[in-house]
Amino acid sequence: MPSRDDAVALLHAWVDNVGLRNHMRAVEVAVRSYARRFGADEEVWGLAGLLHDLDWEKYPEEHPLRAVEELRSRGYPEEVLHAILAHRHDFTHIEPETLLDRTLLACDELTGLITATALVRPSGIEGLEPKSIKKKMKDKTFAAGVDREEVVRGAELLGIDFDEHVANVIAAMREIAPELGLVR
């Protein structure tokens, strides 16, 4: 299996946009935290989080098919590829089935909403609570690109209470808040 260093090198080769790199890192830490919670393989799960949007910048129209093709040729585990395919189930028609599939889906859009919310707060991600996220979710003009239904469905797919899920993802992102630019 390719190492995390291999994955980071690949990410840097394919993704220039700092915001997108940060998003992929945020999803990685969130997915890793759930791997620990569920007793899954953190290294494998982390790869799915880190690389899920690998081809978004280069081949947006084919996302994530080009990424999966590249990762398969490099020997990434099938469960990572399946999760990456399922995070765009509307396009790939690969439905989220495994716990990793569901976790990736549940963390993807939510990290975007948390980042957007933290960026407009004077204290960044510090002290950010689920209730602020829920308030922002109701404001449809705020971070309009974030699919609210997918955010709610993610927690349902995981079978975790919505507030708890949001708190978990915030806590995971806080671990690397300086790197994500979410500390004031």
Ligand SMILES: [Fe+2]
């Ligand atoms: Fe994506």
Ligand SMILES: [Fe+2]
């Ligand atoms: Fe994503």
